[in-house]
Amino acid sequence: MSGQNELITKDMFAPAEIDASQSEEIRRETVSYWKDAFRRLRKNKGAIAGAIIIFIIIIMAIIGPYFNKYGVDDQDIMRTNAPPKIGFLSNVHWLPFDGYEKGRDVYAEKKITDNFWFGTDKLGRDQWTRIWLGTRVSLFIGVIATLADLIIGVAYGGISGYFGGKVDTILQRIYEILVGIPQLILVILLIMIMNPGITTIILAIGVTGWLGMSRLIRGQVLQLKSLEYVLAAKTLGASDSRIIAKHMVPNTLGLIIVHTMFSVPSAIFFEAFLSFIGLGMSPPKASLGVLIQQGYESIQFHPYLALYPGLIICLLLICFNIFGDGLRDALDPRLRK
Amino acid sequence: MRGKAKWSVLVAIMLVMSMFLAACSGGGKDDSASGDKKSGDGKQELADKQEITMATSQDIPTLDSSKATDATSFDQIQRIHSGLYTYYNNKAVPDLSDGEPKVSEDGKTYTFTIRDDANWSNGDPVTAADFVYAWRRLTDPKTKSQYNYIVPTAHIKNADKIEDPDSDLYGKTDQLGVKAIDDKTLEVTLDKATPYFTSMMAFASFYPLNQKFVESQGKQYALGPDHILSNGAYKLTSWKTGESWTLEKNPDYWDAKNITIDKATINVVKDLSTRVNMYNTDEISTVGLSQDFIDEYKDSPEYNEFLDTSVGYLKLNENKVPAFKNPKVRKAIAMIIDEQGYIDQIRKDASVPAQYWVPKDFVSGPDGKDFHETAPASYFKYDPDEAKKLWAEAKKELGQDKFTWEYMTTDEPQTKTVAEYFANQIEQLDGVTIKINQQPWNNYLDRDTKGDYEIGGGAAWGPDYQDPMTFLDLWTSTNPNNTMGYKNTEYDKLIKEADNLGTDPQKRWDKLVQAEKVLMDDMAIIPQFQVGGAQLIKPYVKGLVHQSMGIATDFRHAKVYKH
Numbered sequence: 059m060s061g062q063n064e065l066i067t068k069d070m071f072a073p074a075e076i077d078a079s080q081s082e083e084i085r086r087e088t089v090s091y092w093k094d095a096f097r098r099l100r101k102n103k104g105a106i107a108g109a110i111i112i113f114i115i116i117i118m119a120i121i122g123p124y125f126n127k128y129g130v131d132d133q134d135i136m137r138t139n140a141p142p143k144i145g146f147l148s149n150v151h152w153l154p155f156d157g158y159e160k161g162r163d164v165y166a167e168k169k170i171t172d173n174f175w176f177g178t179d180k181l182g183r184d185q186w187t188r189i190w191l192g193t194r195v196s197l198f199i200g201v202i203a204t205l206a207d208l209i210i211g212v213a214y215g216g217i218s219g220y221f222g223g224k225v226d227t228i229l230q231r232i233y234e235i236l237v238g239i240p241q242l243i244l245v246i247l248l249i250m251i252m253n254p255g256i257t258t259i260i261l262a263i264g265v266t267g268w269l270g271m272s273r274l275i276r277g278q279v280l281q282l283k284s285l286e287y288v289l290a291a292k293t294l295g296a297s298d299s300r301i302i303a304k305h306m307v308p309n310t311l312g313l314i315i316v317h318t319m320f321s322v323p324s325a326i327f328f329e330a331f332l333s334f335i336g337l338g339m340s341p342p343k344a345s346l347g348v349l350i351q352q353g354y355e356s357i358q359f360h361p362y363l364a365l366y367p368g369l370i371i372c373l374l375l376i377c378f379n380i381f382g383d384g385l386r387d388a389l390d391p392r393l394r395k
Numbered sequence: 396m397r398g399k400a401k402w403s404v405l406v407a408i409m410l411v412m413s414m415f416l417a418a419c420s421g422g423g424k425d426d427s428a429s430g431d432k433k434s435g436d437g438k439q440e441l442a443d444k445q446e447i448t449m450a451t452s453q454d455i456p457t458l459d460s461s462k463a464t465d466a467t468s469f470d471q472i473q474r475i476h477s478g479l480y481t482y483y484n485n486k487a488v489p490d491l492s493d494g495e496p497k498v499s500e501d502g503k504t505y506t507f508t509i510r511d512d513a514n515w516s517n518g519d520p521v522t523a524a525d526f527v528y529a530w531r532r533l534t535d536p537k538t539k540s541q542y543n544y545i546v547p548t549a550h551i552k553n554a555d556k557i558e559d560p561d562s563d564l565y566g567k568t569d570q571l572g573v574k575a576i577d578d579k580t581l582e583v584t585l586d587k588a589t590p591y592f593t594s595m596m597a598f599a600s601f602y603p604l605n606q607k608f609v610e611s612q613g614k615q616y617a618l619g620p621d622h623i624l625s626n627g628a629y630k631l632t633s634w635k636t637g638e639s640w641t642l643e644k645n646p647d648y649w650d651a652k653n654i655t656i657d658k659a660t661i662n663v664v665k666d667l668s669t670r671v672n673m674y675n676t677d678e679i680s681t682v683g684l685s686q687d688f689i690d691e692y693k694d695s696p697e698y699n700e701f702l703d704t705s706v707g708y709l710k711l712n713e714n715k716v717p718a719f720k721n722p723k724v725r726k727a728i729a730m731i732i733d734e735q736g737y738i739d740q741i742r743k744d745a746s747v748p749a750q751y752w753v754p755k756d757f758v759s760g761p762d763g764k765d766f767h768e769t770a771p772a773s774y775f776k777y778d779p780d781e782a783k784k785l786w787a788e789a790k791k792e793l794g795q796d797k798f799t800w801e802y803m804t805t806d807e808p809q810t811k812t813v814a815e816y817f818a819n820q821i822e823q824l825d826g827v828t829i830k831i832n833q834q835p836w837n838n839y840l841d842r843d844t845k846g847d848y849e850i851g852g853g854a855a856w857g858p859d860y861q862d863p864m865t866f867l868d869l870w871t872s873t874n875p876n877n878t879m880g881y882k883n884t885e886y887d888k889l890i891k892e893a894d895n896l897g898t899d900p901q902k903r904w905d906k907l908v909q910a911e912k913v914l915m916d917d918m919a920i921i922p923q924f925q926v927g928g929a930q931l932i933k934p935y936v937k938g939l940v941h942q943s944m945g946i947a948t949d950f951r952h953a954k955v956y957k958h
Contacts (some may be wrong), residue, residue: 135740
């Protein structure tokens with residue numbers, strides 16, 4: 059109550075020292091575009107979890123096959139269709155790693171002494187080795203096919219958008235023709251001409267995979283090139299290469315990265331799909347799709363054959379998508395505060 | 396004789412396929428008599444409706460008996476049509492022929508009398524002219540029958556010339572050695588005595604056709620229930636392409652009183668696990684099993700298995716891979732493959748390792764003994780140590796250390812596992828790498844015919860008639876099937892001699908036994924396994940028979956009991 063009655067007197071004030079130089083000082087820490095994006099990405103827990111899982115899977119694909127002595131095609135018909143068994147978990151019967159199938163100890167019945175962590179298939183091959191080698195093949199196909207996408211798609215879309223006019227008209231008509239042919243038909247034709255294998259699959263995905271990317275880039279470039287700073291740069295006599303390097307590329311990079319993150323899983327999935335319908339890798343090599351297809355044949359009896367490769371491909375696809383989502387949120391400047 | 400190669404293989408492989416995939420398989424070796432016995436016990440009563448439902452993996456490719464090439468088609472044709480002979484329990488017995496034919500002394504002329512009560516379903520009688528028409532149609536190059544080689548194989552007079560574009564008689568089907576003496580008497584003239592001729596008369600390509608009807612239908616012939624006539628046990632009453640077809644008993648069939656099943660519905664279901672589910676829910680009466688399904692059901696009382704008469708084999712192309720010219724290489728490959736392990740652990744059905752080329756339980760000789768009671772039961776055995784020793788010697792002779800061979804097979808999921816297994820087995824030979832090349836069936840056939848393969852492993856051979864010759868004449872140096880460059884003059888001579896010994900069955904038999912020995916000593920091809928199968932049959936269906944010759948799933952004398 060007393061405060062209200064106090065008078066405000068002049069001597070309560072002191073003149074502020076105004077230093078003109080200080081008004082120019084930047085208080086907030088300088089954040090570059092990439093740093094900012096990374097900060098935002100770090101805040102997105104889902105995306106980080108996705109990235110970690112992808113990282114683990116990649117590491118396992120590299121070192122996993124060397125955890126035991128079996129090779130990709132080491133057959134032994136004395137140990138066919140053994141369910142998963144992990145030594146220290148073999149007494150925990152509620153986990154599917156005890157070597158039992160339908161209440162019977164398959165390892166004892168078939169006198170198998172080694173433990174197969176993911177079981178064996180109908181030719182007695184170690185699923186652990188095959189799954190990680192398969193993951194390696196799938197990832198490799200995903201990455202290489204995406205790189206092809208990236209290079210062709212960015213170049214094609216960039217040229218089409220930047221130069222416009224006749225070039226654009228011709229390139230876009232070609233694009234429309236390619237888009238009109240169903241991808242699966244193209245792929246089947248290609249596989250009929252060439253022998254099935256990694257190269258054919260990568261080629262098949264690469265042949266049409268870049269279409270989406272090129273369209274996106276073209277749109278972005280069309281928009282960018284009509285912006286005032288590009289016009290200004292042009293007026294100042296900047297060459298095409300300088301404009302592309304300094305303005306186009308940095309401003310489309312976010313988009314490219316995000317789109318790439320989404321095309322890796324779709325390439326992996328497409329490979330799995332091709333393998334599943336029998337157009338994929340030639341045996342005895344394996345990819346996740348091949349393994350799932352083989353597991354699917356006996357899913358009623360030995361579900362673990364399809365379960366683990368299925369699990370890994372699901373994890374890969376989901377994590378790539380979540381991570382890609384997070385990246386998009388982080389890189390999209392419109393979300394910047 | 397052209398085209399013999401590929402199309403016989405086709406039938407063969409389809410037969411194997413049907414073992415792998417199809418649900419249409421009949422009951423083991425028990426005959427319909429066992430069904431009768433059970434009903435005599437009075438424990439079971441016949442069901443009100445004598446109907447049977449089955450499922451198969453494949454629709455009918457064609458019902459035109461001159462154009463059919465595969466097991467599914469032949470099965471249906473034999474149910475709808477009848478010929479002079481038919482197979483019951485793997486034995487050819489007279490059907491439309493009124494008793495056995497009269498055979499001239501030199502074995503070259505057969506005179507058949509056709510039953511008086513044999514009729515077409517439109518009321519026309521079946522006449523000798525119907526046979527003459529059908530056979531001429533089959534032989535006519537214009538029909539483009541892929542199975543026309545069967546006529547020269549039966550040694551019917553002039554058949555080879557009519558089918559040979561370089562001959563004066565090319566296309567002149569009226570010169571074919573078959574004649575209608577009167578309405579019911581058919582006279583067949585052969586180039587040489589053919590001991591297996593009557594068994595060939597049970598082959599669907601030799602069944603009669605009603606000329607008036609076939610010609611009135613033109614291109615529509617055999618495309619649906621309204622476009623085909625029946626003279627056999629069943630009539631086709633509906634056919635929904637890709638879905639199902641229905642057969643109903645033909646009351647005009649001469650033996651109709653012995654046909655017990657009134658109606659059969661056959662559904663097209665591609666997926667084996669779906670078929671097994673249909674069986675478990677009583678939708679179908681029988682289902683063929685493979686691999687894991689066998690493990691699951693082998694203890695069931697409804698489970699039974701059978702041994703068929705096709706033989707899976709590897710072809711080693713000596714023209715493409717010079718190393719295959721060395722017999723030691725071929726023997727090493729044959730001995731390194733563990734067939735028994737494959738059958739026990741992967742295939743799991745009643746197949747047996749084939750260490751011979753002519754299948755066992757297939758045909759007996761003039762002395763009444765099975766071919767392999769006269770011939771050795773096995774010519775080689777699984778012996779990896781011996782194989783590796785041979786291989787080491789062979790490598791020294793060849794002066795080469797690393798080998799990469801391509802293993803060509805078909806693109807079915809099952810054949811893939813088979814190929815992976817065999818490739819892995821062969822790779823146990825030091826320095827060998829096998830690449831697997833899966834081809835769609837038509838491509839496979841094409842490349843097989845052209846000799847464009849290194850190891851051909853996608854085919855099995857099934858017999859066209861009940862005689863070892865259907866297996867043995869494949870590998871003579873002039874046979875179009877021999878695209879792998881195998882040539883042994885002694886073998887050629889033995890086969891030719893046997894072919895001309897039709898009047899002396901015992902001597903002919905000895906020659907055939909010798910020929911197989913030469914073939915296996917050379918290891919010209921590598922026999923893998925004699926195909927077997929496994930199936931489930933509902934306990935209330937009795938007398939459903941699996942035949943290795945004739946209709947694969949024979950339900951003509953089956954009975955359905957109350958359940």
